[in-house]
Amino acid sequence: MRHAILMRMSRLMAPAVAVLVIGGCNAFTPTEVRNPNLTDEDFLRTPAAGVTWLRGTQRQFLITLNTVVQNSEIVSDNYFNNYTTNNQQFDQPVVTYLDPEVTSIQNSIARLRYMATFGLDSVFPRDPLVTANDKAEMNFLRGMANLFAGEMYVALPGSGNGEVLPWQTHVQNAITDFTQARTLSTDAAAKNGYTLALARAYYRLGNKAKATEESQTLLTASPQFIRNATFDPTNGPTNAMQGVLTSSVNNFQPLPRLDFLDPKYPNRSATTQSPIAFLKSEEAYLILAEAALSDNNIAGAKDRLNQLLTLVSARPTEQVDSRTQQRGRAGGKVIYPNTADTRVAFAPGQPFVDGLVLTRSTGTVKAYTVSGTSVNAARIAAITTVDDGLYVVYLMRQEIFLAEGRRMADLGIRMPVAQTEIIANPNTRDGEAYTKATIPSFIPLALGMDGFTYDQTAKTVIMKNDMNRILVQNKASADVLPFN
Incomplete structure (x- = not known):
């Protein structure tokens, strides 16, 4: 009997793209399944079935990462959907269980989990060539x-047609998987990635002791660690975020105060795709700084932020031709500033800041391909209160993780279970709390996170809201700032 997942995933066994760890290009050799009508038993008897399934699962990870990054960036205050066919309501933000994107992200996550579980439970036990790594x-x-x-x-x-589990249970399940991965692995770089993933998961749960422990473990082992998701421009998947950031028709526009960080994923050539650094040691420094502030240790937090600033300054940058980026002047709904003499105020009444907007009409601009920030040593030195320290931490989190799909979680916004799941799964029921998105009461609606006024004559931009200030003001909320 044919297994449904093999039928659906046969195309995933086409040339697959590996996820790389810095320090070694551990790319896998592409493998093809030549017969698309393989049965379970046929496939499981093929030589190297385990590594073939692993490659397909890695490919599904890239597909999942693409949909997570692109859609969560729209929901957040990082980007405005100025001119695409992507969801037009997420910017508000309006997120409902009817949204096809809510369904597609959920399906992609479930497919990745299913493929990994099927590999561990059914494919790997039949393949003697499978390694601990x-x-x-x-x-x-x-x-x-x-x-x-x-x-x-x-x-x-938590499984196909299974019972609905709260988000905390999914994070705890992730911790179990990451812990097992680290226990099994003999690859030092891979183990570092698993350690950082553990720090990220413990952080989201608000487990300060474990998050700081794993963060320090990572920094001791690899203070400049990075793990990239790499894409294939020929066989796919390609970097979907790169496409909407570099198109000439003004697809996704960053907040004006984030303009200097865009595009994070430049077009290099027809045969090269920009990677996404989905795990990097910057996160460990940020976790440790935030933990210090929660302990009222301002000096310790400043020390961590200065170490972070040194790392960010050492990350690679590129000069890229961004002249096609018209910033809303070629069909977009909103006109964005496009010259370096523009000054930006983070909120009404706040001072104007220089250097946040780039001139893209001539020559090249600097692209921060891994991490960048507007924060400098003087700004860190000026921190005198816990709240101001938290403000700097969250500004740096926003800037450093830009276009990586992380900001929506920091804002406390969560998507609901998709209506398609409610219809198909007998263990769900319409009208339950999980059918409604979580949008904290302090989140401005009606484009309040993305909105700004732009005086083209005075060359000034005033943002409607400074969301990092709002986050700190609402730090007692259970939805945000996990250590508070």
């Missing part, structure tokens, strides 16, 4: 599916 990586991929579920959704089923 293969098993570790498959556990890690399932952990990422669970982590995405826990970071993005109010709740989700």
